[in-house]
Amino acid sequence: MTQRIAFVTGAMGGLGTAICQAFANDGYKVVAAYHPQFDDKNAWLAEMEAAGYKDFICVAGDVSKLEDCQAMAAEAEAKAGPVDILVNNAGITRDKFFAKMEKDQWDAVINTNLTSLFNMSKQFSAKMAERGWGRIINISSVNGIKGQAGQTNYSAAKAGVIGFTKALAQEMAAKGVTVNAIAPGYVATKMVMAIREDILKGIVDTIPMKRLCKPEEIGGACSYIASELAAYMTGATLSINGGLYFQ
Ligand code: CAA
Numbered sequence: 001m002t003q004r005i006a007f008v009t010g011a012m013g014g015l016g017t018a019i020c021q022a023f024a025n026d027g028y029k030v031v032a033a034y035h036p037q038f039d040d041k042n043a044w045l046a047e048m049e050a051a052g053y054k055d056f057i058c059v060a061g062d063v064s065k066l067e068d069c070q071a072m073a074a075e076a077e078a079k080a081g082p083v084d085i086l087v088n089n090a091g092i093t094r095d096k097f098f099a100k101m102e103k104d105q106w107d108a109v110i111n112t113n114l115t116s117l118f119n120m121s122k123q124f125s126a127k128m129a130e131r132g133w134g135r136i137i138n139i140s141s142v143n144g145i146k147g148q149a150g151q152t153n154y155s156a157a158k159a160g161v162i163g164f165t166k167a168l169a170q171e172m173a174a175k176g177v178t179v180n181a182i183a184p185g186y187v188a189t190k191m192v193m194a195i196r197e198d199i200l201k202g203i204v205d206t207i208p209m210k211r212l213c214k215p216e217e218i219g220g221a222c223s224y225i226a227s228e229l230a231a232y233m234t235g236a237t238l239s240i241n242g243g244l245y246f247q
Helices: 014-025 041-050 066-079 103-131 142-146 152-175 197-206 215-226
Strands: 005-008 029-034 057-060 085-088 134-139 177-184 237-240
Touching: 005 014, 005 066, 014 029, 014 041, 014 085, 014 215, 029 041, 029 066, 041 057, 057 066, 066 103, 085 103, 103 134, 103 152, 103 177, 134 152, 134 215, 142 152, 142 177, 142 237, 152 177, 177 215, 215 237
Parallel strands: 005 029, 005 085, 029 057, 085 134, 134 177, 177 237
Antiparallel strands: none
8 A cells, every 4th residue: 555645734733743643653654734933843843853753744834824725735745745634733722701802813713723624625635535535634622512611712613623524524425535523622732731720720620530631642543533444434523531521
């Protein structure tokens, strides 16, 4: 079998890094998509090389902009080849109680966390269907399922991710392309560590496992969904949240 090619957005964040490493461990060629304003490509690549990962291909752009996604996809195909696995992982928070939330905080989260799924999936889904094999993995959140005070924008976007996943899964099911979501709980990444310490402590107290999720525990789920063994699973949302919430 030829080497599969995976494209991961938000690749240089905590979750994205773990997902890239999981795919590299599985023998895939990995294209790491990053936002040049938020991520330091050279520092990340040096860190990856020190950890034994030498072959990541990097493409830069803003997933909330369709033109950037077109350009990143073209660059990925030119440098790596046809993309078989897309992970829509890029995401941001702009937490505020709704009464204080500004329109730009709403727009930023909806555009980066939800509209990006349109922008990126557009680039690869039809080609995956033509080749008769593909995997689209969308990163949602426990807070898209249960809702979270302070996150009307984020909860709405992440719930939207699940709706998108279920609809596209039906469209692609007969074409060898699966579309699934992962709904992580609170993962030990910079995004979660940015929550005020006392609030975060309160959150961890409510998690039955009494700990944050490790990024590699989400990487492992991506690895499974991308595998042949997961071929019959589509439209699913995998909850990985330490027992915080059951669907
Ligand atoms: N429900 C209802 N009211 C609440 C509340 C809740 N869950 N939490 C706090 N309040 C109340 C407080 O009691 C307080 O009331 P008083 O003023 O009457 O005392 C008021 O709201 C203000 O509370 P804060 O001090 O928390 O307000 P703040 O403005 O400093 O902070 C916030 C607001 C930024 C939203 C903060 O509460 C916060 O960070 N909350 C956590 C949100 C969260 O879980 N984000 C997840 C980020 S990680 C992520 O998103 C990854 C993922 O997928 C899981």
